[in-house]
Amino acid sequence: KAGVTQTPRYLIKTRGQQVTLSCSPISGHRSVSWYQQTPGQGLQFLFEYFSETQRNKGNFPGRFSGRQFSNSRSEMNVSTLELGDSALYLCASSFTGTATTNEKLFFGSGTQLSVL
């Protein structure tokens, strides 16, 4: 079956602009999480959506927001872009969003955002 699909793969924006990233989870998965990866920082948790509701949120400013649609597809929005927002943004999906022995997160290939 198809994996997690993220679009676009690459984005170049300038400071002050806003950007929207898209994520289509694996069919049947209802949980979608977003992570930011920057060099030397590992992956930082942004937020998680389950059944169209934000269930968990990381320590990012309010400029970072997201939503989930009834078909489980999710979008992430960053407003008033800053140079430090340049990063790889990864989306992950799972059935119920519980990191247990029987459930795993499946990641997309990410969207590489460059802010100039």
Place this chain on the structure above:
Amino acid sequence: DQQVKQNSPSLSVQEGRISILNCDYTNSMFDYFLWYKKYPAEGPTFLISISSIKDKNEDGRFTVFLNKSAKHLSLHIVPSQPGDSAVYFCAASEYTSGSRLTFGEGTQLTVNP
């Protein structure tokens, strides 16, 4: 506050030898630990995991060891193969935190033929 730390940014080993990747954590509430592997231009892929009630889990060439008293886990790859060359991320979660994983900074493993 880096709750999960991988102190070695890189590791180089010879093909056929053992690779040992280390990870330390500070949050005693973590009860589930995972290792992910990431190739360039791809998302991380799940490798192996371990629950806090165990101290060892094996899957083929990969074994994860957990030392709860030391808050330390390690990933052993035996024998190492050139295709194992990738960035390895250690991650941890609390049962109540859902799919929120706390990741380490990653270790670049290079396996030389």
